[in-house]
Amino acid sequence: MPTPSFDTIIIGAGLNGLACAGRLAQGGAKVLVLEAADQPGGGALTAEFAPGYRVDRLAHLVTHLDGRMLSALKPEAHGLNWAVKSMPTTVLSAEGRHLTLTGAYGASAPGLDPREARRWADLRARLLRHAEVLRPLREITPPLPGKGGAKGNVVALGKAGLALRRLGREEMQEFLRMILINVHDVTEESLTDDRLRGLLAFDATLGAFLGPRSPNSLFLLWHRLSGDAGHIRWPSGGMGALAAAVTRAVEATGAEIRCKARVERLLTDGDRITGVRLEGGEEITVSRVISTINPRTTLLDLLGAREIDTGLVRRVSNIRMRGTTAKLHLALREAPEFLGADLRHRLVIAPSSEAVELAFNAVKYGEFSAEPVMEIMSPSAHEAGFAPEGHHVLSIVAQYVPFVRRGGWDAGARDGLKAAIMARLEAHAPGIGALVTASELLATPDIADRHGLVGGSWHQGDLAVEQMLFMRPAIGIARYATPVPGLWLAGAGSHPGGGISGAAGWNAANEILGAA
């Protein structure tokens, strides 16, 4: 059934799909967004996991929401409220010697001894300065190395170059020294407090297939900090409410969003896109399709390897998607007691950089960490509506957990993983196990199955330096366009990557509109 009223189809109504739709619709395109799930949001999703207990199903914190999208679509006018605009982080200690960092990535860290506090202030300032150099790159189509690569982006690229120069001689040299260094060495050079060193190691490697000793790992921390200067936000009502507000804002631009509409096939005529076929057989004819789902799924499954050349097929097959992260959701009959830590903070269990590295060892060999490191967030500590009165929920992101487990992911393996996470929690919140009334474990393959995240990779492709910028998702398709006229990529798999952000979708829309 042809639907001539649309000229653009966007596959996937996650933040990137929504951002792209909003931008294109404002630019005059007639946009239809097709979402396979029964509601928009993608990785921004709040759901009930046990009767009366709700939790952010996947992402549970916001470190970077694209500023261009916020000002152009104004989701705040459509109901987006921030319950927390700058969430403190507490690094938990099993002895109760917690370390709390407040403000933009630890602007203040009262628990440090004065000398360490000075060292931290220096390092933090340096990290933020370096992250600031990268910031303009987030908002451009990645320039290619080589002739003509920077076309259209000369301004943004120039800005980045200028920011680098403006650091001054000494600081620019440090930037170039540290760009591919590992985070472990940096913490060892600059800090002595294991809690702080553990936190940096954890934040740099969160969601990555890297340990703190892996070269290039500091870059991922810069990447994180280049978003919102280290502020961590959480929307009132959870991620689902954020997605709903953005959805309303996008609908206000005239774009249409259809849920429970899974694209089964990209249709081509000769070598250009003519539309899509949905599960169930419905065909929709358009001249432009923008996919925000996994680039490999898009190109090899929906389009088909026959439609692109073998070099690109190989590159797309080689995109590494190795999720290392599991989620555990706990329903608790009362507030857990983390030896005095404030439950409204982001709680991190990563006792030292070495501990994070040891946890990473396992995943290299297809095993999960016996002593996982984790980030804990409790929505019920902030707002009602997530658990019955007096009860609580915890949302836990734990790593390292492999997608392909040696020996398979049977029930016994899942029990073992859950026990490993619970043992770490119990060590930091004695008695917590007895408070649990219900739980839900999403091991890496569960996250893959339920959310279409190939390999359990939240970013639709590992965040790693060799898969960033002009190498993301793969060389040859890094500028959102594909070799197939009319087909574009705009998901987390593309520059600048995932997170609850929308930046990739917005950049792609700019590129499509020729407004970049």
Next chain:
Amino acid sequence: MKDTAASTVPGPSSRTWDAVVVGAGHNGLVAASYLARSGLDVLVVEKNEWIGGAAVSRELHPGVTYSNCSYVFSLFRPEIMRDLDLPAHGLQVLPYESGAVFKRDGGYVAMYRDHEATRREFARHSPRDAESYDRYSRDIMRYCRFIRPLLMRTPPDPASFKLRDMSEMAYLARHFLALGSEDAAEMVRFWTMSISDFLDEYFENEAIKSYLAVSSIIGTALGPMSPGTAYVLLHHYMGDVDGNIGAWGYARGGMGAVTKALASSFLAAGGTIRENAPVARIKVREGRAEGVVLEDGEEIRARRVISSMDVKRTFLGCMDPSDVPAPFLEKVRNFKSRGSSGKLNIALDGVPEFTALPEGSPCIQGDLHFTDTLERMERAYDEWKIGRWSSDPFQDTMIPTLTDPTMAPPGQHFMSCFVQYCPPRLEGGREWTENDRDAFGKAVLDQIEDYAPGFKNRVLHVEVRTPRELEAEVGLTDGNIFQGELTFDQLLFNRPVPGYAQYRGPVDELWMCGSSTHPGGGVMGAPGRNAAAEILRGMKAGTTKKTEMRDAYPVI
């Protein structure tokens, strides 16, 4: 080594040398030779009673010569060999042809100098990998071709506005952009990825992959799954023997033959070498180096001091901290030179029989390995991280005397076992003891015995070297064989530390020419040559003789 100490050196206070070079390793001698050939009056001081640094051959068992540290020859720049006329001074290189990795199931994978032979061998294990080998070789060669010209250039300071730095940056940019957009992107990807991921894109057979990964972890405190290891592979591939890129050979008579030839060339050019002359301190007055003080108190005056020691030893060990700017010292303290390698040198009464190898296989003359999966390599690295030597170590083992019989009496052999990983200090920061060292040696010998039953019965003598021995004898801080790790934060303009990549120290007339400087370690000679070029460039025209200094040969 001819005795130069007694005959040619005049009394301590009577003379001011044009240059004193600290350390008679290959880089010190290369720098010294170029300077001597330019007419400078050069003295090399060496702490040991022998010369050679880490390119040294010593007879520790009667009649058997070891290559005690470095053990194979490939990276040494052919341009330097010709400039300094080393073949005329006795340097001969014998290429070796092949090698093998032994599998735990009793099989083996061989590799030959001949591309087609290797391809056929790979086909025996995986037809797909044999196909991929062509593509792999082509891609690696492309990266080698890119990097080789950079080895003999002084890195620019990207943060500087000096004309020279900016034009060198422009050169680098042109060199890079000449690749074309896709190739340039592929190369950035290659530099930043792990060898494990890189090989996964070509090969499926684990033993083949572990053979090819060997060069990426030698001397490196990283596992094959660490990003950046693909570059280390290149660092070992970019050498050649007689124009065969990536080929490796033996220096006839052991690696000491390299430094012997260099010393001979240096002496012929009028230079002077003093052994048994350990430097206690580099003397600085009013911001200018003016000589060295030996441990026995003797002062040697010189117009410039050139240190071929690693930067930690130079600046933290041999200088008065008040002579060096504090920020520079801080950077040197942060320079990473964690040792990760050990070595066994073994005198053998006969050739060990490796059960996996067919009778008469040429592979026994090459490099032998006992690690048949990347996982085993990576697990060996995991132990290093927590301060243990690998219980299932990775070895690069060879028997040079099968190719070069000059190193041992008939029927006897020298076996060189290079071992990853071996930490500079043990768990909890504990120093090595003799017992630890022996236990480490035993783990290595046991592994060989597993693949060559009866091997241990042939052992006449073993020299076991951990980072502790390397530091004590050769002077390498923490036993790092490259005088500093080869990660990007310590390469190119970052080597040894940002702002000081042009061989100049933080004090006037104090120069660096060791492997701590660009382009890094291996018996390459490029740091010594580049440092000499910088020194000569800064001297007034007419004060030096014109000497031959070739630019890098292109790769054809």
